[in-house]
Amino acid sequence: MSEIVLENLGxxxxxxxxxxxxxxxxxxxxxxxxxxPSGCGKSTTMNxxxxxxxxxxxxxxxxxRDIVDVPMAKRGVGFVFQNYAIFTHMSVRENLAYGPxxxxxxxxxxxxxxxxxxxxxxxxxxxxRPAAGxxxxxxQRLAIGRSAILEPAIFLLxxxxxxxxxxxxxxxxxxxxxxxxxxxxxxxxxxxxxxEAMTMxxxxxxxxxxxxxxxxxxxxxxxxxxxxxxARFIGAPGMNILEGTLTRHADxxxxxxxxxxxxxxxxxxxxxxxxxxxxxxxxxxxxxxxxAADQGLTMQVTFVERIGARTIVHMEQGASLAKAxxxxxxxxxxxxxxxxxxxxxxxxxxxxxxxxxxxxxxxH
Amino acid sequence: xxxxxPFEIFRYAVILGIVAISLVPTLWMVSMAFKPIAEWxxxxxxxxxxxxxxxxxxFRFIFGQSSTDLIVALERTxxxxxxxxxxxxxxxxxxxxxxxxxxxxxxxxxxxxxxxPLALIQLRLFPPMAVMIPVMIMWSFxxxxxxxxxxxxxxxxxxxxxxxxxxxxxFDDMPREIEDAALVEGCTxxxxxxxxxxxxxxxxxASSALFVFILNWxxxxxxxxxxxxxxxxxxxxxxxxxxxxxxxxxxxxxxLGVIAAVPPIIMGIAIQKHxxxxxxxxxxxx
Numbered sequence: 143m144s145e146i147v148l149e150n151l152g153x154x155x156x157x158x159x160x161x162x163x164x165x166x167x168x169x170x171x172x173x174x175x176x177x178x179p180s181g182c183g184k185s186t187t188m189n190x191x192x193x194x195x196x197x198x199x200x201x202x203x204x205x206x207r208d209i210v211d212v213p214m215a216k217r218g219v220g221f222v223f224q225n226y227a228i229f230t231h232m233s234v235r236e237n238l239a240y241g242p243x244x245x246x247x248x249x250x251x252x253x254x255x256x257x258x259x260x261x262x263x264x265x266x267x268x269x270x271r272p273a274a275g276x277x278x279x280x281x282q283r284l285a286i287g288r289s290a291i292l293e294p295a296i297f298l299l300x301x302x303x304x305x306x307x308x309x310x311x312x313x314x315x316x317x318x319x320x321x322x323x324x325x326x327x328x329x330x331x332x333x334x335x336x337x338e339a340m341t342m343x344x345x346x347x348x349x350x351x352x353x354x355x356x357x358x359x360x361x362x363x364x365x366x367x368x369x370x371x372x373a374r375f376i377g378a379p380g381m382n383i384l385e386g387t388l389t390r391h392a393d394x395x396x397x398x399x400x401x402x403x404x405x406x407x408x409x410x411x412x413x414x415x416x417x418x419x420x421x422x423x424x425x426x427x428x429x430x431x432x433x434a435a436d437q438g439l440t441m442q443v444t445f446v447e448r449i450g451a452r453t454i455v456h457m458e459q460g461a462s463l464a465k466a467x468x469x470x471x472x473x474x475x476x477x478x479x480x481x482x483x484x485x486x487x488x489x490x491x492x493x494x495x496x497x498x499x500x501x502x503x504x505x506h
Numbered sequence: 507x508x509x510x511x512p513f514e515i516f517r518y519a520v521i522l523g524i525v526a527i528s529l530v531p532t533l534w535m536v537s538m539a540f541k542p543i544a545e546w547x548x549x550x551x552x553x554x555x556x557x558x559x560x561x562x563x564x565f566r567f568i569f570g571q572s573s574t575d576l577i578v579a580l581e582r583t584x585x586x587x588x589x590x591x592x593x594x595x596x597x598x599x600x601x602x603x604x605x606x607x608x609x610x611x612x613x614x615x616x617x618x619x620x621x622x623p624l625a626l627i628q629l630r631l632f633p634p635m636a637v638m639i640p641v642m643i644m645w646s647f648x649x650x651x652x653x654x655x656x657x658x659x660x661x662x663x664x665x666x667x668x669x670x671x672x673x674x675x676x677f678d679d680m681p682r683e684i685e686d687a688a689l690v691e692g693c694t695x696x697x698x699x700x701x702x703x704x705x706x707x708x709x710x711x712a713s714s715a716l717f718v719f720i721l722n723w724x725x726x727x728x729x730x731x732x733x734x735x736x737x738x739x740x741x742x743x744x745x746x747x748x749x750x751x752x753x754x755x756x757x758x759x760x761x762l763g764v765i766a767a768v769p770p771i772i773m774g775i776a777i778q779k780h781x782x783x784x785x786x787x788x789x790x791x792x
Contacts, residue, residue, distance in 0.1 A: 194686055215692045227687035231705040241691035285687075292691060 144295035151200035175343035220289035230274040414502035432466040435484030538760035564761035587743035595722035598661025606669025614677035676710035709780035
């Protein structure tokens with residue numbers, strides 16, 4: 143049992159607030175990704191969980207016990223660093239054996255575990271090679287092994303795949319996921335790569351500027367972003383967000399996008415939107431949900447990107463920018479032309495232009 | 507890259523000139539060390555690049571075997587000064603490296619210490635002569651004059667700033683993740699320092715120690731002031747190699763110079779691997 147609870151957690155460095163008022167519960171055995179751009183406070187959060195940093199405010203509880211005063215050696219967490227942190231003066235075998243030895247595990251048991259983990263991570267052939275001079279892919283595998291060999295109940299990974307090459311990253315994504323399946327640890331995974339978060343995590347915590355913006359399953363976050371930042375950050379490309387005005391009709395509410403046309407809101411959205419009728423909003427919709435149409439929004443096509451399975455259409459009109467993602471078999475518009483497209487009403491999301499928070503009910 | 511031939515000729519000429527300026531005196535010393543008295547004391551016209559009758563007389567002479575040609579016997583042989591130099595330079599280096607490494611690690615990892623780094627480097631800002639007289643009085647009061655440990659202690663103190671600054675730069679450059687990784691796996695701070703930090707710092711320790719050792723080894727001023735007879739070091743002893751009849755004993759000095767060059771060269775070769783490799787933390791992203 144290893145549940146992690148962060149309570150009003152905050153960290154300041156002098157005048158700079160790295161993290162403010164973070165509340166998050168990570169369930170036992172859960173794979174939680176902390177996702178955000180660099181400087182959003184995700185690594186700070188992680189370092190506080192590991193014990194490398196002391197929180198300025200708030201509490202961290204493992205299974206109900208406040209561990210802020212427990213030194214990091216006694217927290218029983220495994221930590222994988224972005225920069226591997228391999229002891230280069232030791233061999234691969236010595237690196238793997240380092241943690242168990244420090245914790246006083248019997249020699250026979252260490253030999254057994256080193257063998258088992260070397261097989262699991264396909265390191266058997268290089269056990270006696272010096273760690274200096276191994277490739278980055280191998281080093282990161284070794285770093286994961288060195289932490290995993292202690293079988294920690296809590297496993298913290300700080301951008302472990304950001305230095306390895308793309309092909310290896312894909313391999314490691316599935317290996318990490320199966321490693322967790324095998325040992326059932328609670329995993330906290332810090333990343334700025336949404337693909338890693340979306341593919342591996344049970345839940346994702348999206349952060350920006352030291353604030354937790356939304357916690358949810360990958361699909362919840364993709365479909366119903368709680369915030370305009372989350373909407374733009376998740377998805378490749380991210381959600382289109384255009385400035386608009388709500389207009390009340392007899393029985394419907396529509397959203398006018400200045401100079402582009404108007405879109406109708408879904409019944410579910412209208413219920414909430416009606417409360418704020420005739421006011422400024424931000425209108426969001428995913429590029430993947432755009433279809434060519436006779437009526438709807440019209441924008442100037444600036445540039446068409448063909449990337450195999452999909453085509454990305456870049457559009458602009460006045461100060462507004464948007465993108466559309468079309469399947470490869472749909473003939474794309476031509477750059478330089480005006481293009482009219484429709485957005486299904488249940489794909490529309492509204493955001494407050496001042497606070498960025500989502501307005502209206504959830505539709506998915 | 508293709509360069510013009512005249513430029514290449516010029517470039518090599520400059521390199522050759524610099525090499526000659528720095529190496530010819532050394533060559534001259536070695537050559538002189540193997541010349542009999544007639545050759546090194548000869549009037550200018552007879553000086554040759556290479557000894558015509560190579561001999562080990564100069565070496566025998568400084569170790570107490572009176573030469574037939576040189577009608578002087580040495581009051582003291584070179585054995586004792588060589589021992590004094592080895593002992594004081596080694597212990598001085600040990601003191602400076604131990605204290606310097608500990609101070610550098612503490613300051614680099616735990617931050618505080620305020621102006622200590624600058625205060626330490628200030629020890630080197632004024633001329634040593636300015637402090638040596640007071641030090642001499644203190645040392646004499648403490649009974650540390652003409653003692654190997656008295657001289658070692660002052661060597662340790664004087665070279666401490668170098669050891670400290672060198673090691674601090676190396677510690678600052680060493681990524682903390684490596685230590686954090688060991689800490690999170692259950693190691694104590696001390697164990698991390700001894701088992702992880704110091705072994706990874708071996709190249710840094712080796713090059714700093716060599717640098718500090720050479721400083722101590724080549725000191726003349728401090729040894730001159732703090733030793734009188736028993737523990738005079740090689741440079742002090744070398745200055746005394748003269749006689750009223752022949753003046754400066756250049757042959758003997760050259761022979762002693764050759765011997766004095768040996769320990770730093772041996773150390774340099776021993777740690778060459780580290781010096782060449784420098785600090786490569788291969789396991790970390792640059």
